[in-house]
Amino acid sequence: MSIIQTLPYEWLVGLRYTRAGKRSGRDSFISFISLISVTGIALGVAALIIVLSVMNGFQKDVTDRMLSVLAHVEVFGQDGGMPNWREAARQAGKHPAVRGAAPFVETQAMLLRDGAMRPSAIRGVLPGEEEKVSDVARQIVQGRFEDLQPGRFNIVLGDLLARSLNVGVGDKLTMLLAQAQTTPAGMLPRTRSFTVVGIFKSGHPDFDASFSFVHVEDAQRMERLGAPAGLRLRIDQVRDAPQVAEELKAYLPAGVVMRDWSKLNANWFAAVQTEKKMMFIVLTLIIAVAAFNLVSSLVMTVTDKQADIAILRTLGASPASIQKIFMIQGAVIGLLGTAAGVLLGVLVALNIDVIVPFIENLLGVQFLSKDIYLISTVPSELRWPDVARIGVVSVLLAFAATLYPSRSAARVKPAEALRYE
Structure with a gap:
């Protein structure tokens, strides 16, 4: 007996709803919307990790230059x-x-x-x-x-x-x-x-x-x-x-x-920290947009699965169990998106010294000119506390996105849902 078969039925149904169905094109469309939600969360998480790593790299580079004299x-x-x-x-x-x-x-x-x-x-x-x-x-x-x-x-x-x-x-x-x-x-x-x-x-x-x-x-x-x-x-x-x-x-x-x-450069470091905080807030909005997309995906799933919900209710499932099914579905999408985003962001942040020159050679441009900026290459310093913080925020936003659709599913009345089936 596999591990999946030993899971509670709420987990089995929730995981099933995250995959494309075979009965109708509507199930495939809903699964496609779920894939878009995963992609949106992944891109938001990756962008946040990459931008903060580049900002950390710039701060470290400038700090090292300052401390070579100070x-x-x-x-x-x-x-x-x-x-x-x-x-x-x-x-x-x-x-x-x-x-x-x-x-x-x-x-x-x-x-x-x-x-x-x-x-x-x-x-x-x-x-x-x-x-x-x-x-x-x-x-x-x-x-x-x-x-x-x-x-x-x-x-x-x-x-x-x-x-x-x-x-x-x-x-x-x-x-x-x-x-x-x-x-x-x-x-x-x-x-x-x-x-x-x-x-x-x-x-x-x-x-x-x-x-x-x-x-x-x-x-x-x-x-x-x-x-x-x-x-x-x-x-x-x-x-x-x-x-x-x-x-x-x-x-x-x-x-x-x-x-x-x-203390010698308190104003400069305060400005850098403020900029990082504002950038974190702004880029977190990208993840929030993907979370709103997750809300629409779950609402469509709830609407499409009302007959399934009604059958589960008649078989003895409680409203809490129904709510748990859709919360599991949303949480799985959020975790998949976060994991993919963390993987992509970490890979890019660790190899940005190779990726940026490749893009510059491919497009024939130079992002940082020595005549204007302190440095001519894009620095990057990946800090794992930043990665952990971004991952937690992403998962929490995804979980928050499941609350309204799952509560709507729990309020579905079996008789009304089966009336037109």
Whole structure:
């Protein structure tokens, strides 16, 4: 005896109604409508998985570019300085998630060259330590990062910033500091001449157009500081940065100020999360439309099977059993559509790096131009929690679509249904 034969009769009848009948073309038409419902749900689920995976991929790609320059966690010393930064770095390194630490000084200035003036975020670093917390040394496209030597007042610029100032390696420029100095002519901004020894390219236009690096001792002299402002830390998992920052308070002296990378770009990440939520809601409407199609399919089935319902009622079936039959039919359609959609969406999301170039070559187009966008390929990052959430929403919508038709079937009166048969 097969497993299907051991099922309750509600399951047997419900599963039977999902297949094409052999008695009339009307049964085949209803089954065709059911197939359309399955297809609609599958396409909606697949579209939602693919779009969210692409958005996750874009977010990860941009985040990686940002964190190649930014620190995962920043620790600021008391009174604007951290003279014992080496000891603080050693203590922070005791946390199992911390991979590296480096001192820094950060300030704002204007860079001047032949009448061109551009604002820049100036970061003072130790070249030998900086590679522990950022990828700037590996992003140098001209010159050498190691040429940032104390007392020489050398500078490394982002490539877009260097291009806007029309400077290259070996050229000199003038830095105008925010602090003013008193002269016989009045209050004037402090200036310092710097020599360009390197140009880096992170791939993120905001950083490439505004960031500059100098030696930390030169930055201290410019800011008139006796020590670095604090430490920049790199950790294993960037998503754990807020939690790690909180835990580090137990390793470091009291009074230090923690700031993780998510707070440095809070507006950008809030905008991305809002966009993802709105996209989830909008694309869920596709599944909702397919669910409405499922309602029409079940209503047609109930109308066509009124004689069958009447016979089952006369044989002793309760209204609850009749309702269960059509709920099973709708649930099976929803589960089939969801399973097919999850399979299709996962396959496309995992192979989008192959599918998109194939479509571009086939149509002779390029979806992402390097001249306009940060990247030229469509990224994708499949997250299984997103897949699970989409699957649950799809199944719930399909189940909700069965409520009205199944209740209508339960209210069918046997005598009236058999009157015209």
